Amino acid sequence: MDFTARMRRLGTRSRIAIAASAVAVAGTVWGVATLVEPNGAAQQNLSREHDAPTGGSTGAPADDGAAGGTKDDGKGGPAGSGPQMPEDIAHASESGGNAVNITIDDGPDPNWTPKILAVLAKHDVKATFCMVGPRAKAHPDLVRKVVAAGHRLCDHSMDHDTSMDKKPVEYQEKQILDAKKLIEEAAGDGAKVEYYRAPGGAFTPDSRRIAAANGMRPLGWNVDTKDFQKPGTAAIVDAVKRNIGNGPTILFHDGGGDRRQTVEALDRVLAWLDEQGRPTGFPVRTAPDTP
Secondary structure: OOHHHHHHHHHHHHHHHHHHHHHHHHHHOEOOEEEEOOOOOEEEEOOEEOOOOOOOOOOOOOOOOOOOOOOOOOOOOOOOOOOOOOOOOEOOEOOOOOOEEEEEEEEOOOOHHHHHHHHHHHOOOOOEEEEOHHHHHHOHHHHHHHHHOOOEEEEOOOOOOOOHHHOOHHHHHHHHHHHHHHHHHHHOOOOOEEEEOOHHHEEOHHHHHHHHHOOOEEEOOOEEOOHHHOOOHHHHHHHHHHHHHHOOEEEEEOOOOOOHHHHHHHHHHHHHHHHOOOOEEOEOOOOOOOO
C-alpha cells in the first residue's frame, strides 16, 4: 500500500473513532431537553444527568441498609410493605389537571423563609421546600414551621455541589443521606423528607437510585424563574407566565442571598395563578410522572 493510501485509511479510522466518541457522550449526558411523556405530551426538563464517573464505586448498598440498601414505601416502611419509590425524575402534580407545584430551594434562611411562609399562608398554598442539610441543622425552628404549616420537605444535599454528577458514587451517597438525616432531625416528630432534588439538576442514575431506595422521589422542575440572579420582580413573574406551558413545577429560592424580589414575585405569581384558575399541589411521589 503506497503512502497516500495509508494516510487515507488512517483518516477514515480517525473519523470513525471521533464519531463513536460523540455518540457515547450523547448517550450519557443530557441537559435542557424536551421530553415526551407516555401520553405523547412534550415536557420541558431543566435538569441534567451523567452516568457515574469512570473508576468510581458501583454504589452498591450496604448490607445493613445504613447506606441506602433498604427500600422505603414512602411511609417509612421497608421494601415489600408498600409501593417502591420510582427512580425517574418527577415533574407532574399529584393533583393532576392544570395544578401547579411551587418548590422553594436553598434554605432555610432566618430572614427569607418566614417571609416566604407568610406569602404561602396568605394565598393558602402549600409548597415543597428543598433544604440544604447544614442550613436545616442551623435553623430547626424554621424546618418545624415548614412542616407545621403543611408543606413538604425535600433533600437538596449537604453542600449544594452542582458538580455532584461528576463525583464518585460514595460522595453522592454521603451528600444525599447526610442531608436527609439532618433535615429529619431538625423537623422532629417523625417528619420525613419526601423528595430529593440534585443541586443544579446534577442527577445521576446512582443518585436517583440512592434517593428512591431511601423513600425520596427525585424531583425536577419545569419553570426556572431565575430569581437567584435577582433580575427584578417583574422579570421573575414574567418568567413564570412565559414558561408555565413547559410543565407544572416552578422553581423559587428562599436561600442564597437577598430574596426580596422572590418574596414579592411569589406573591404576584400566586395571585395570577388564582386568576387563571390554576390550583397548586405537591409533586407526584409513588405515582407515575404523568401530566
